[in-house]
Amino acid sequence: MQLKSASITTVSGYVPEDILTNAELEKLVETSDEWIQTRTGIKERRVLKGEGRGTSVMATEVLRQLCEKRGISPLELDGVIIATVTPDYFFPSTANLVCHNLGATNAFSFDMAAACSGFVYALETGANFIRTGGAQKIAVIGADKMTSIVDYTDRNTCILFGDAAAGVLLEPGEEGYGLIDSILRSDGVGKDLIYLHGGGSVNPPTQETIEKGMHYFYQDGKSVFKYAVTNMADVAAEIMERNKLKGEDVAWLVPHQANKRIIDATANRMGVSTDKVTLNIDRYGNTTAATIPLCLWEWENKFKRGDNIILAAFGGGFTWGSAYIKWGYNTPSGSDNQVV
Ligand code: UT7
Numbered sequence: 557m558q559l560k561s562a563s564i565t566t567v568s569g570y571v572p573e574d575i576l577t578n579a580e581l582e583k584l585v586e587t588s589d590e591w592i593q594t595r596t597g598i599k600e601r602r603v604l605k606g607e608g609r610g611t612s613v614m615a616t617e618v619l620r621q622l623c624e625k626r627g628i629s630p631l632e633l634d635g636v637i638i639a640t641v642t643p644d645y646f647f648p649s650t651a652n653l654v655c656h657n658l659g660a661t662n663a664f665s666f667d668m669a670a671a672c673s674g675f676v677y678a679l680e681t682g683a684n685f686i687r688t689g690g691a692q693k694i695a696v697i698g699a700d701k702m703t704s705i706v707d708y709t710d711r712n713t714c715i716l717f718g719d720a721a722a723g724v725l726l727e728p729g730e731e732g733y734g735l736i737d738s739i740l741r742s743d744g745v746g747k748d749l750i751y752l753h754g755g756g757s758v759n760p761p762t763q764e765t766i767e768k769g770m771h772y773f774y775q776d777g778k779s780v781f782k783y784a785v786t787n788m789a790d791v792a793a794e795i796m797e798r799n800k801l802k803g804e805d806v807a808w809l810v811p812h813q814a815n816k817r818i819i820d821a822t823a824n825r826m827g828v829s830t831d832k833v834t835l836n837i838d839r840y841g842n843t844t845a846a847t848i849p850l851c852l853w854e855w856e857n858k859f860k861r862g863d864n865i866i867l868a869a870f871g872g873g874f875t876w877g878s879a880y881i882k883w884g885y886n887t888p889s890g891s892d893n894q895v896v
Contacts, residue, residue, distance in 0.1 A: 562683035563729025563884040568621035569722035569853030569893065570614045571840060572604040576703075578715070585711035592715045597816025601718025601841030603703050610644035612653040614721035614846075615699040619654055622695055622725045630660035634691035637682050638667050639674025639698045639845035641752075641872070642705060650699065663695075671750075672812050672871025673740070674698055674845035676879050679867075680738040682726050689728075697723030698845030705752055707772035716814070717773075718841035722849035733861075733884040739795050739877055746783065746874030750775045784818050784870040788878075789825035792868040795878040796826060803827025807863035807883075808855065812870060813837035813847040822868055844871070857887040 577600045578589035592598055604614060615638055623630050638651040651665035670677040675698035685691040699721035708714045726735075754770025755761050765771065788811065796806070809828045811819045816837055823833050834851035843850060848867050852859075859865065863883040870876040 557688070559687040560689055560728045561731050561734045562686035562726050563734035564724045564852075564881065565727045565729070565885070566622055566626045566725045567722070567849065567853045567856045567893075568618050568625060569720070569850050570617040570621070571602045571720045571850070572614065574603045574605050575600050576603050576718070581715055584708050585714060587711045587715055595815075596716065597835075597837045598715065598841045599838045602720060604701050604719040610650075610704070611640055611642050611699045611701045611721070612644045612650045612657065614701070614719065615650060615654045615697050615723075616657045618697050618699065618721045618723045619658055619660070619695055622723060623658070626725055628693065630655075630658040631662055633660045633663040633693050633695055635682070635685055635694045636660060636663050636665040637678045637694065637696050638665075639670060639678040639696070640667055640700050641669050641671050641674070641844060642701045643667055670871065670875045671873055672814060672842070672844050672847070673869040673873070673875035673877050674871070675848045676738065676867055676869045676877040677740055677875065679724070679735060679879055680740060683735040686726050686728055692727060694726045695723055696726060697721060698847070698849045700844035700846055702773070702842070702844055705771065705773045707769055710772070712777055713773055713775055716842045718843050720840055720843035720846040720850050722846050722853045724849060724852065729884050733882045735879060736882055737795060737799055737880040739791050741787070741791060741877060742873050742875045744873065746780070746872060749779050749783075750872040750874075781815065781818065783874055784814065785821045787874070787876045788812070788818060788868050788870040789822045791876055791878040792822055792826050792866055795866060795880050799880050801864060801880070805864055806832060806866055808859065808865045809833045809868065810848055810851045810855070810865060811868045813840070813851070814842045814870070818870070826866070853893050856893055859883045859887070861886050
């Protein structure tokens, strides 16, 4: 079978308007703006407020924008994949809800849970539907409302996360362009280092699980850092090597935004200079599955047709991965995806 190439044809993003600054966190836990900025690079993050508003609110906005920008009806979508670890519910999936909100009634839809690597996993999955000819239009979205699982009395974790959603539309494209290669990895050794233990089938919610705070995100930051720094850099270097790319051939590194120090180490290992690295952790913090597409969205108008773009992610599981994209289009001048 002759495989088609899968190209990103448009990008969109959404961040909630409410901002949580380091100064505000100083009032909640014993921390400082100086500590947060030097250890993580984060200055502020966004919070989705309002009762009954979950991840689907942000993902719906992203899918609406994807369709509008591309000038298509939601009815033309063949599939919608949402990478998230903070779905609205266990089921129906957030992707089901988002399709329903927009009337995308011809699309299959499901969620993928690969934590911070979720978007890279979902991108490769979505691209395979296009490559085989089974689909013409697949939306791949990373969306997380991390503030719904953060304990705002735990200074180790509450300073890290924010809420956001962003995504891409995949369509058959020109040969040699689009998603060229991916490497996806996992290792369950991370199960004791980064987790949320309450609410699932092992610990269904009870008064006791709530009292123990088991519905909150937990991370052994120092240990996760060591795995993240090594694995994210290794996998990015591996994808460069197998595609015969040198540092100077890479137009942009688009890394998961968990910690500026991890990003710097990855860029250094790849031989990519810092001006070629997309960085918005200062404004949004770690938005889990949304960080990479949020960068693609904010940098879309700087990308040029033919640019070699490397994505690199590491997250809970552990999961990690890298993708190599040959960018397929120039954004018309005057268009701007800056967040207001
Ligand atoms: O997103 C996917 C996967 N996640 C990651 O990739 C995250 C990886 N880990 C990290 O980014 C870093 O480990 C953190 C940013 C989470 C923490 O930075 P760190 O440099 O590893 O700090 P640490 O956890 O080793 O803590 C150092 C000190 C400790 O005090 P002592 O024991 O040295 O007295 C902490 O109690 O800093 C203390 N500390 C804080 N101090 C002020 C921890 N959190 C804070 C805080 N403000 N918010």
